[in-house]
Amino acid sequence: MNMLRALTAACLAASLAACTTTGGPATPQADAGEVGFQLIRNATIKLDYAGTTFLVDPMLAEKGRYPGFEGTLNSHLRNPLVDLPVSVADAMEADAVVITHTHLDHWDDVARQQLPKSIPIFVQNEEDAASVRKDGFTDVRVLDGDTVFNGTRLIRTGGQHGTDAHMAKLGALLGKVSGIVFVHPRHETVYVAGDTIWRPEVEAAVRRYRPDVVVLNTGYAVVPGIDGAIIMGKEDLARARQIAPDAVVIAVHMDAVNHAGQTREELREFIAGKNLDAARTRVPADGESYTF
Numbered sequence: 001m002n003m004l005r006a007l008t009a010a011c012l013a014a015s016l017a018a019c020t021t022t023g024g025p026a027t028p029q030a031d032a033g034e035v036g037f038q039l040i041r042n043a044t045i046k047l048d049y050a051g052t053t054f055l056v057d058p059m060l061a062e063k064g065r066y067p068g069f070e071g072t073l074n075s076h077l078r079n080p081l082v083d084l085p086v087s088v089a090d091a092m093e094a095d096a097v098v099i100t101h102t103h104l105d106h107w108d109d110v111a112r113q114q115l116p117k118s119i120p121i122f123v124q125n126e127e128d129a130a131s132v133r134k135d136g137f138t139d140v141r142v143l144d145g146d147t148v149f150n151g152t153r154l155i156r157t158g159g160q161h162g163t164d165a166h167m168a169k170l171g172a173l174l175g176k177v178s179g180i181v182f183v184h185p186r187h188e189t190v191y192v193a194g195d196t197i198w199r200p201e202v203e204a205a206v207r208r209y210r211p212d213v214v215v216l217n218t219g220y221a222v223v224p225g226i227d228g229a230i231i232m233g234k235e236d237l238a239r240a241r242q243i244a245p246d247a248v249v250i251a252v253h254m255d256a257v258n259h260a261g262q263t264r265e266e267l268r269e270f271i272a273g274k275n276l277d278a279a280r281t282r283v284p285a286d287g288e289s290y291t292f
């Protein structure tokens, strides 16, 4: 039994709560009945799910490759703010890719250039499919509500990339976004909400699918001059805790791109200050892994 499996067994024996298995670069290898989660960086995560490794929202560039997002908070900073915690090759080690939307911090030039052109890629709609196919990818599949891959159901969920005020001013730029629910009869259900603010669609997804694991993008990305943010923040994490008290909630999309209005450190302070269930409220470092 290797160390990861030993830790996993101990974690399962203890409870369903997330267990930290490694801060290192290894991709989690889940046994049957287990789910491996790894934060790569920003919203880029890997899920080992029912024998399949899904790479979600790959942004794989080295630190500073792109200019900051124009018109957003701290746009003078270059993206990504930090390097990957693993090699690009390790990050790309996956059986399939899921893209919640095609903004640069979820689907970047390096991913577009370096991922194998034949890897299955799941997208939210025909528009994104066309854009991905233009880069030469040959197996691009639109999530249609009834998508199954290697026995795992992939369910697209809705969201909105900002408040109504953001959408009124910047709707064309912010575009359509999605989340995704991973469902398998013998595995924990995982809901990745994507780049959305707290919305009825998010609550509906939680109530309908009753996920065991919820991944939220909580970097609170700010556009100066418009109140609120275009993704979730700490208050939304607290909301998720309330409506899914038994779920493990994992907060990502922080400390990696310029427009974030909230750091992981601030979020950790909030979690402690509010006495949120620490075992079920996780703020992983880049590269950190859990199994469920």
Ligand SMILES: [Zn+2]
Binding pocket: 043, 103, 105, 106, 195, 253
């Ligand atoms: Zn984003």
